[in-house]
Amino acid sequence: MKNVWAIYRKEMGHYFVSPIAYVFIGLFLILTAFFFNFFLTAVIQQSLSAEMEGMRYGMSQNIDVPSEVMRAFFGLLSTLVLFITPILTMGVYSEERKRGTMELLMTSPITETDIVLGKFFASFSLFALMLLPTLSYLVFMYLRSDPMPPWRVLFAGYLGILLLGASLTALGTFISSLTENQIIAAVLTFAAFLLVWVLDIGRNASGGVASVLTYLSVIRHYEDFTRGTIDTSSLVYYASFIFLFVFLTVRSVDSMRWRRA
C-alpha cells in the first residue's frame, strides 16, 4: 500500500509540476461552462415559448428545465470524456518506457500491481479533479430551481460519469502499457473507446447478440445513471470493466520483462 502511495504521489507530482493538469482542467472547465450556459439558456427559452403557446392555445405544456439541462449536460460530459481520456492516459506507461524510468521502477522492490494501481488511481484522480468544479454549475442551478429536482439525480449522474471515466482510464492506461509511442497509444485508445461506445448500435434490434452487445456498451449503462437510477447491474458492469483492464495492465507490465527483444 505504501508503494502504491509512492507511485501515486510521483504521478500526481508529474501532472501538477508540468502544465498537464492545468491545461486539462482549464480547457475542460471552459468547454463545460460554455455548454452549460448554452444549454441553460436554450432550455429556458424553449420552456418560455412553450408556456406562451400554452397560454395562446389553452393547453399548458410544462418543460422540466433542470432535468432537460442535466440530460444535455451529462451527454456532453460523456462526449468530452471520450476525447479527453485518451490524451490523459496515453503517456502513463509509454513515456516511462521511452525515458527508461520503467527500468528503475521494475528493479525496485515494488510489485507490478503497486505500479499499476498507483498509476491508475493517479490518472483517475486527475479525471475526478477535472470534473469536480463542474458540480458547482449544477448545484447553482438546483438552488435556483423551484421545485428543486431530487438530489438523487445529481448524485447518480456524477457517480455515472466517474464510473465511466474510471473505466475508460483503465482501458486507456492498459493500451498505453502496450506501446512505447504515445501517439499510437492515443489513437488506439480512441479507437477502442469508440468501439465500446457504439456496441449498443443494435439497441433497437431484438435477439440475443444485440442484447448482449447492448449490455456491453459503456454508454448504455451511463444513460441509466443520468436518468437518476442506480442499477446494480450497471455497477457490476463498471466494476468488472475496471477490474478487467487493471488486471490486464498488471499482466502487460509484467510481460514487459519478457518481450524486450
Place this chain on the structure above:
Amino acid sequence: MIEVQDLTKAYGSVTAVDHVSFTVNKGEILGFLGPNGAGKTTTMRILTGFMPATSGTARIGGFDVFNDSLEVRRHIGYLPETPPVYPDMTVESYLAFVTRIKNVPAEKRATLISDALQKTSITDKRHELIKRLSRGYKQRVGIAQALVHDPDVIILDEPTVGLDPKQIIEVRNLIKGLAGTHTIILSTHILPEVSMTCDRVVIINKGRIVAVDTPQNLTSQLKGGQRIRLEVGAPEAALREAVAQVAGARRVEIESARSDGHLAVNIEAAPGTDIRSNLAAKIVEKGWPLFELRGVSLSLEDIFLQLTTSDASHAQSTN
C-alpha cells in the same frame, strides 16, 4: 555475494549472453569489460531482475534473481545505461521518490539523501529541475539514485559516460570509496577505468567470457611473452635476418623506418625467455648503432584487443 552460473539470454536467434559464469565476493569491485554489444547490459539487467534469463541461474546474497526477485531488488542499487530520471522533478524530490520505492524508512530518508547528494557532489543542484541539468549532472543524479538507499550491491552500467575528465576521476574515487562495505559491478568499454578501479575484471565479447582475472595478472601473465622495443640504425632485411638468428625471438614487426635510417622495431619473445642480452650482442656484432632497447609489458589495451579480436582474425586466417 554474487554467483552467476551458466547464464544465457537469447533474443530469438541472437544469443546476447552465452553461458556466462562468475562470482563476486563481498566488498569487491568487479569490472565488466567488453566492446559495445558484448552482452554487458543484458547481464546486468538479468542480475537486477529487470529481465529473466533464458537459462542458467544468478544469485545475489543467496537469493535467486528470478524466484526471489523482490528480495534481490531490496539489496541492489542499479544505474542503467541511461540514467532513469524524471525531467520534471527536482533532484531532491526525485531522490526522495527513489528512497520511497526502495522501502527506506521515513526517518532515514533525509540523511541518506543528503549523503548521496554529497557523495556525487550535486548538493548545490538539489533544487534544480532535472531537465535543466547537463548530461554529466544527470549521470551523477543517476549514480546518486543507485546508492541513495545504501544497498549491499551496486550495479553500474557505464557509470562514467558523459562525464568530463575531472568528474570521471571523482566518480572513480567514489566507487573505490564504496568498496569494502558494498559489492560493486560496473561495466565499461574504457580500459583504464578497469585497471584504476576494479579488483577483478571480466572480459566479455559476443556474449562469452574470454578472461577473468585481476588487472595486474591480466597485464603480466595472460600474454606470457615479452615484447621488446628496439631502435637501431640498420637496413630492414639485414635486421630481420639477424633477429631471426637470436634464440627465442618470434615476431618482428617494423613499426617505422625513418628517413635518417633508424628503424623502430617491435619484437615478440617466446614466453619465459629474456632475449635482450642476446639481441644486444647480435646488434653490436653487426656493428649497427643501437639507439634504444627496452622491454615493454603488454598493456591491458593490447590484451583486450587480442582477446576480443582473436576470433575474427582466426576466422579470417582459416578462410
